[in-house]
Amino acid sequence: MSRKIAIGKIALLLASLAEEELDYFRPTLKELSFCQGKVGSMNMQKVISAVETAAKRNGIIHESLYRETHALYHAILEAIKGVTRDQPAIGEMSRTVGLRFSVVRGAPYANEAEGEWISVAFYGTIGAPVKGLEHETIGLGINHI
Amino acid sequence: MSRKIAIGKIALLLASLAEEELDYFRPTLKELSFCQGKVGSMNMQKVISAVETAAKRNGIIHESLYRETHALYHAILEAIKGVTRDQPAIGEMSRTVGLRFSVVRGAPYANEAEGEWISVAFYGTIGAPVKGLEHETIGLGINHI
Amino acid sequence: MSRKIAIGKIALLLASLAEEELDYFRPTLKELSFCQGKVGSMNMQKVISAVETAAKRNGIIHESLYRETHALYHAILEAIKGVTRDQPAIGEMSRTVGLRFSVVRGAPYANEAEGEWISVAFYGTIGAPVKGLEHETIGLGINHI
Amino acid sequence: MSRKIAIGKIALLLASLAEEELDYFRPTLKELSFCQGKVGSMNMQKVISAVETAAKRNGIIHESLYRETHALYHAILEAIKGVTRDQPAIGEMSRTVGLRFSVVRGAPYANEAEGEWISVAFYGTIGAPVKGLEHETIGLGINHI
Amino acid sequence: MSRKIAIGKIALLLASLAEEELDYFRPTLKELSFCQGKVGSMNMQKVISAVETAAKRNGIIHESLYRETHALYHAILEAIKGVTRDQPAIGEMSRTVGLRFSVVRGAPYANEAEGEWISVAFYGTIGAPVKGLEHETIGLGINHI
Amino acid sequence: MSRKIAIGKIALLLASLAEEELDYFRPTLKELSFCQGKVGSMNMQKVISAVETAAKRNGIIHESLYRETHALYHAILEAIKGVTRDQPAIGEMSRTVGLRFSVVRGAPYANEAEGEWISVAFYGTIGAPVKGLEHETIGLGINHI
Ligand SMILES: [Mg+2]
Ligand SMILES: [Mg+2]
Ligand SMILES: [Mg+2]
Ligand SMILES: [Mg+2]
Numbered sequence A, B, C, D, E, F: 001m002s003r004k005i006a007i008g009k010i011a012l013l014l015a016s017l018a019e020e021e022l023d024y025f026r027p028t029l030k031e032l033s034f035c036q037g038k039v040g041s042m043n044m045q046k047v048i049s050a051v052e053t054a055a056k057r058n059g060i061i062h063e064s065l066y067r068e069t070h071a072l073y074h075a076i077l078e079a080i081k082g083v084t085r086d087q088p089a090i091g092e093m094s095r096t097v098g099l100r101f102s103v104v105r106g107a108p109y110a111n112e113a114e115g116e117w118i119s120v121a122f123y124g125t126i127g128a129p130v131k132g133l134e135h136e137t138i139g140l141g142i143n144h145i
């Protein structure tokens, strides 16, 4: 079984690159369904909600199907673990995040029977709730859908 | 305090992009000290060791200074948390990783007094110890050095 | 040393079976001290508090003895880890739980000197704070008391 | 959306009840695809492998499809978190497990579009690598498949 | 490379010993920069904030340098892991802490090039939010600065 | 309920102070049952085993009672979390520890009904498996027994 499209890498580039930096990758984007967004918060619930809302509004997942919500939720959770690297409680740990995110849905494997997968990527900053006291952070989650 | 160079983003691109995809970013790379490598294993100790050895051989950190080894080790550890998203024991959890990695050292902040920082990025696959039963994974760690 | 009564299994059945399904196990229940309850919340503190209050009101633990409160608290904490499987912050992670629980106290080992032990079980659902977007979850904690 | 069959509860009963105790639940079992097994080890890789092998041999998952292997793996991982309640490294933490397990596949939701889900349950003992120095433990994982 | 001053041990003694018990260790304290404080809360953000504020007010770290704030933050985070031993959410887990803390900055290694390091220690109680239902707890974090 | 003897603090001093530094605290030690030891390893199982063996050989716990082994094991596990601050797998994470430890058993509370408690303390170094590339670490666990 070989991979056809790296939906994780694409999600990460969508979350971290500027518009002009993305030009090189536009052809691949055409084969995929994706959305992008931004969220800044000391509350992880707001981060999760921003991604879920964007994915539903842009038709990346079927809003009324729990199995799709479930697939997305666990992909978000995995991506958050990369962002926080310790425990997902951010406000409680006196941290704030400023993140760009993306959700990508597509068929990454050459074998059609492997079906669709979803990836969630975050790129931005994490740090003290004081402007500038922060450094970069990244997270990626992938799930079958 | 504003950021001058996104050493985390650069590290991630170095780990995930192909040679030709990196062309757009070459000017920024000139301001930084960095190295790249590859490692595949079911043993996290080998992954850590591959990054440490590459960073020392390429002069990214001073081999004989513990404070630099310490800064790098914790950056690696943070990046591994993004890669595994659960617990870093891979073989024990019946998983294998195939990763490209990079280590970037530079001054990310406009204020010179903020000095040098180090970032470690991983990009590759994680999955069952069977060829093809795997999906993408990413991790990033950042530390002051 | 052999086991006489499986207080963990009994706690789990008390939390997960319907009244009529429990009939088969009633004889064993007579040898034990136990209580049952229900709690639904996005706040783990309410879940913990519901179990502690039920255990005290039903005389399963001695309210004024810290060593018994301590034994119960750690059994609850262990059971919660099974329920959340990631980190116990539920509301922060945009999750809600609807749980039935039980606390069982008794002497599980044939050797009388092993004394009393306590077990806490949860059974119910965990999911998005939207009715129906949820799946089953279970947790069990055991401690000497 | 309402639930039709509690595949998590069924999995748990299959792992924890004796043959005669299961009689009451046999009618429900007919609507589901499931398997049972046993494993004892100080090595979590053996536990994971035992469940994966049983699920494949009994046709609960399609061996050649990674998306099914992926769904099962994450369900196993969640169930293990309930079993260990701390970190999944058992031998490293001087612990051994003796477990019965089950894998159940079926359609738990009334809405047909929710499709199939898989649940993995463990029931048994965890303790020091000395006979008898152990207590009960339980774990449950659930995933869409 | 050998150690000259055990800044971790000193931090711990500053957090846990009474004034008169510290007499024996006063000569060592003269070579170091340190501060002490107290905090009681069900909210980890208050604990973190108390340590950061004390360290800045007493000039242990340079308030305007993010690299020093970053070094201190990660040392606090490590110390908190010793205090909570499970996950840092205290209020959410129905726990309260009453802690004395200290921050010590100095050059622990004989080799001057190893420069300055910082250590954070906590000593006090953790328990139910009821007076007396608590036991001792300790935590130590160390970082290069 | 007030505390009579701080068994956690005593355990920590036993693990971290030199013989002559302990003189001040000898009167308190007479009221307690305790042992001390040393262990260095990249394998956490050896660390756990060293503490358990010392506690049994010195009669701090009753070897044949599982409830005492259980109380000690969980106290060790809590102390290890302070030592590693991330995950207890040390060799797998390319780390080695060199630790002194102590186990203290006694009645810490004024109320006699609170009975006996046990505390385990570690003090030493953690770092790369290279002499000198290490810093201090501390851990404390407490349990009712
Ligand atoms: Mg996966
Ligand atoms: Mg950081
Ligand atoms: Mg236990
Ligand atoms: Mg789930």
Ligand SMILES: [Mg+2]
Pocket (backbone or CB within 6 Å): B070, B074, E142, E143, F135
């Ligand atoms: Mg360190």
Ligand SMILES: [Mg+2]
Pocket (backbone or CB within 6 Å): C070, C074, E135, F142
């Ligand atoms: Mg406790």
